[in-house]
Amino acid sequence: MIRKIIFIVLILIIGFLCGILFFNFFIESKISFSYPNLTFPDKKIIKNEKEREIKIVPFFEELKNEIISQKATSSFLEINFPEMKTRIWQEGELKKEVEILAKGDPQEWGGTAAGLYKIISKYRIAFSAIAEVYMPYAMNFYGKYYLHGVPYYEEGNKRFVNVTGGCVQLSDKDSETIFNLTEKEIPVLVIDKYKDNYLPYFKKEISDFPSLSAKSYLVADLDSGFVLADKKMEEKHPIASLTQLMTAVAVAENIDLRRSIEITPSMLKPLGTTTGLVSGKTFKVVDLFYPMLIESSNDAAEVVSNLLGREKTIRLMNEKAKAILMQDTIFVDPHGLSEENISTPRDLFYLARYILNNRPPIWKITKEEKVNSYGELTFTGLLNKNLFSTDTDFIGGKTGYIKESKYNGIFLFEFSDKDNIKRKIVIILLGSENWLTDSDSLKDDANKTIDWVKTNFFTKEEVKNN
Numbered sequence: 415m416i417r418k419i420i421f422i423v424l425i426l427i428i429g430f431l432c433g434i435l436f437f438n439f440f441i442e443s444k445i446s447f448s449y450p451n452l453t454f455p456d457k458k459i460i461k462n463e464k465e466r467e468i469k470i471v472p473f474f475e476e477l478k479n480e481i482i483s484q485k486a487t488s489s490f491l492e493i494n495f496p497e498m499k500t501r502i503w504q505e506g507e508l509k510k511e512v513e514i515l516a517k518g519d520p521q522e523w524g525g526t527a528a529g530l531y532k533i534i535s536k537y538r539i540a541f542s543a544i545a546e547v548y549m550p551y552a553m554n555f556y557g558k559y560y561l562h563g564v565p566y567y568e569e570g571n572k573r574f575v576n577v578t579g580g581c582v583q584l585s586d587k588d589s590e591t592i593f594n595l596t597e598k599e600i601p602v603l604v605i606d607k608y609k610d611n612y613l614p615y616f617k618k619e620i621s622d623f624p625s626l627s628a629k630s631y632l633v634a635d636l637d638s639g640f641v642l643a644d645k646k647m648e649e650k651h652p653i654a655s656l657t658q659l660m661t662a663v664a665v666a667e668n669i670d671l672r673r674s675i676e677i678t679p680s681m682l683k684p685l686g687t688t689t690g691l692v693s694g695k696t697f698k699v700v701d702l703f704y705p706m707l708i709e710s711s712n713d714a715a716e717v718v719s720n721l722l723g724r725e726k727t728i729r730l731m732n733e734k735a736k737a738i739l740m741q742d743t744i745f746v747d748p749h750g751l752s753e754e755n756i757s758t759p760r761d762l763f764y765l766a767r768y769i770l771n772n773r774p775p776i777w778k779i780t781k782e783e784k785v786n787s788y789g790e791l792t793f794t795g796l797l798n799k800n801l802f803s804t805d806t807d808f809i810g811g812k813t814g815y816i817k818e819s820k821y822n823g824i825f826l827f828e829f830s831d832k833d834n835i836k837r838k839i840v841i842i843l844l845g846s847e848n849w850l851t852d853s854d855s856l857k858d859d860a861n862k863t864i865d866w867v868k869t870n871f872f873t874k875e876e877v878k879n880n
Contacts, residue, residue: 473764473767490503490602491561491596495606510591516583523786528606533602535553535554537552555604559581628845628856636766637837651844654815659776661718675696675699690793700775700787743756753819762824777811777826779810823843824841825843830872
């Protein structure tokens with residue numbers, strides 16, 4: 415009799431578990447979609463005396479259109495900052511649109527994370543320990559970022575703001591509507607900025623691009639996605655300390671930057687002897703960003719990764735890469751010492767643009783500018799390896815080297831055209847032969863590229879459009 419009862423109980427348990435598995439599979443298949451493989455659209459040809467192929471790097475607008483056209487998911491949530499709208503899409507059809515009341519300000523680390531995410535959790539009322547407020551109809555879509563209604567204090571007073579600490583704020587009525595129309599795990603696409611259409615690049619005559627030692631490169635306008643020059647921009651290479659840019663992004667977006675960390679001996683294992691970074695001392699997070707982003711400090715990067723846990727940080731770095739269209743990028747450590755940290759010039763364009771629009775304090779640190787560090791800055795007198803840190807046109811950048819990668823660099827500049835319109839240009843060089851010492855160097859490659867860009871696109875002579 416006992417055996418019979420046990421047998422029946424086991425059958426019921428197995429049936430229950432199978433039911434859960436079936437239900438989970440059904441829900442997963444209902445809401446999942448294949449990540450769109452964005453490629454360049456058909457190359458546009460400029461019809462003039464000398465035809466040229468024009469490439470435009472696709473971004474979040476194209477991703478949105480790709481998802482809608484595929485009708486690959488039962489629904490997805492669009493958070494659109496250029497239009498300040500939140501939208502629910504179902505099988506390619508717009509089902510609901512509401513106004514965004516407030517979003518984060520990136521200038522003080524508070525920018526809302528852009529990219530492709532999913533709703534991780536939902537709470538009718540959530541408490542923010544950082545802001546010490548309650549958030550009605552809160553939907554967490556990534557890291558510390560939520561979509562929610564108007565927050566309120568414990569006594570019930572509403573907290574109306576024009577700028578949030580990074581969350582997306584709707585009216586209570588609209589947030590309740592979106593809350594009820596969405597499920598956990600549905601995709602969330604956050605669009606930070608639309609491309610513009612800067613026509614003066616369409617010139618009839620452009621001089622030949624100079625010969626560089628770099629194996630692969632990309633020169634592009636960060637606001638339009640216009641490719642000025644490229645060589646094997648989708649070819650994968652080890653990226654060395656360029657890795658540390660993503661380390662900073664992942665950590666900044668997933669923790670309270672007011673936190674501190676105490677150094678332990680195990681954190682100082684990687685190569686590197688940053689002055690002042692010793693076991694037993696305590697540092698603020700942003701303080702550690704300075705040696706990491708200015709000197710390419712490997713031990714500082716290792717310490718930073720321990721704020722969330724090393725393996726979790728690396729996982730978040732890889733997830734973030736996919737979220738911002740870096741489809742051919744892999745991270746295996748937080749500092750770049752491994753040759754298995756790989757990316758492409760095209761992927762690094764996405765990272766450079768993302769930081770510019772959403773985490774600009776990172777670029778400011780690479781120029782040794784002071785940003786909100788939530789405490790005193792400990793590290794001074796750092797050797798800046800970013801080559802152009804004192805150049806007045808320099809927005810920010812990062813260099814990196816290991817034997818397998820040779821010399822790599824990301825350099826952002828702001829140049830003015832003949833009408834004094836400022837344009838942001840990124841130069842991405844992978845695999846340059848040397849750093850500073852001779853003509854086949856990273857700096858020489860960069861200087862040749864800068865001269866070519868200025869001569870062809872930013873001279874004061876008249877630029878004729880087609």
